[in-house]
Amino acid sequence: MTSALGAQFARDVREQPAALSRVLVVNAAALRAARDLVRTATSVRLLGIGSSRHAAGLGAACLELAGIRADAPPAPGADVPPPVLRPGDVLVAVSQSGETPALVAAVRLARDSGCRVVTVTNSPGTLARQADVALHCTAGPERVVAASKSVTSSALLLRALAGDVDVDALVAAVTELLDADLTRLTAGAHPTHVVAGGLGAEHVAAEVALKMAETGGRLLTSEPVVEHLHGPAAVPATVLALVHPSDPNAQQLTGDVVRIGPDPSYELATADLADPASAAVLRLVAGQLAALAWSRRGGVDADAARGLSKVTRTA
Numbered sequence: 001m002t003s004a005l006g007a008q009f010a011r012d013v014r015e016q017p018a019a020l021s022r023v024l025v026v027n028a029a030a031l032r033a034a035r036d037l038v039r040t041a042t043s044v045r046l047l048g049i050g051s052s053r054h055a056a057g058l059g060a061a062c063l064e065l066a067g068i069r070a071d072a073p074p075a076p077g078a079d080v081p082p083p084v085l086r087p088g089d090v091l092v093a094v095s096q097s098g099e100t101p102a103l104v105a106a107v108r109l110a111r112d113s114g115c116r117v118v119t120v121t122n123s124p125g126t127l128a129r130q131a132d133v134a135l136h137c138t139a140g141p142e143r144v145v146a147a148s149k150s151v152t153s154s155a156l157l158l159r160a161l162a163g164d165v166d167v168d169a170l171v172a173a174v175t176e177l178l179d180a181d182l183t184r185l186t187a188g189a190h191p192t193h194v195v196a197g198g199l200g201a202e203h204v205a206a207e208v209a210l211k212m213a214e215t216g217g218r219l220l221t222s223e224p225v226v227e228h229l230h231g232p233a234a235v236p237a238t239v240l241a242l243v244h245p246s247d248p249n250a251q252q253l254t255g256d257v258v259r260i261g262p263d264p265s266y267e268l269a270t271a272d273l274a275d276p277a278s279a280a281v282l283r284l285v286a287g288q289l290a291a292l293a294w295s296r297r298g299g300v301d302a303d304a305a306r307g308l309s310k311v312t313r314t315a
Helices: 007-014 016-026 028-039 051-065 101-112 149-161 167-178 201-216 225-230 276-297
Strands: 044-047 090-095 116-121 133-136 193-196 221-224 239-242 257-261
Touching: 007 016, 007 276, 016 028, 016 149, 016 167, 028 090, 028 116, 028 133, 028 149, 044 051, 051 090, 051 149, 051 201, 051 276, 090 101, 090 149, 101 116, 116 149, 149 167, 149 276, 167 276, 193 201, 193 225, 201 221, 201 225, 201 239, 201 276, 221 225, 239 276, 257 276
Parallel strands: 044 090, 090 116, 116 133, 193 221, 193 239, 239 257
Antiparallel strands: none
């Protein structure tokens, strides 16, 4: 039965309102300490791999918006030079498992460089033990490899580093979205491109494309809508667009476009949130639902790991 496909991933996705509701409450004291660190830092470097890097990128955008110098360097690897760290910097390491070896090594390097370290993990482990301040997603164990509730909880924690956020509005919007009718969403051809607008557009688009790959076994390109219009828009293809209808760049999207945004005429409508970071988190949830819907339409089990692992081991 198609609806049974991806049942465990669907459960993880549906647990997000509860996870988002509690994460800032549970981390209240640690968040105050982490805010003190980032507000006095020369710069904040946010490091992660895969979904965690996408959350880190959104977090960097939030900190920049708050006037705190921040960036998300490339994921660490054998041919990737480590980020330049100075004693006044703060490294924020984001990892759902808390055990990713490349991040553990990066944290050790940061501490050797005299940097303070904040970690954001969903499982207590090696990273959290090395942190000056450890933030915990408290999302609970994820049943499948494709991350969902840990991603949005991480993103909300990182948003909260930049200042107060209306969690109730976000939770209400996510709850409403989870009850949306996905029938229209998968009525046409499967998308080959994901574009996004708004805050952290590059990272939102990349995370949704990753979810489509992890759950449905299809590779999609991803880019902000402005980058898409610069060249990829010339390729005849179906585009999954996570945009606000008022975005003038979004109005230039033509052809076979599947739209997700705060408009009832869209294939999947989302609430119109005032906080740009909350709106980005909501787009992430919409992308998860889209990935689940298209995997089911293709008869693919979103719960299947297909060689993936929670702990990314790279050289």
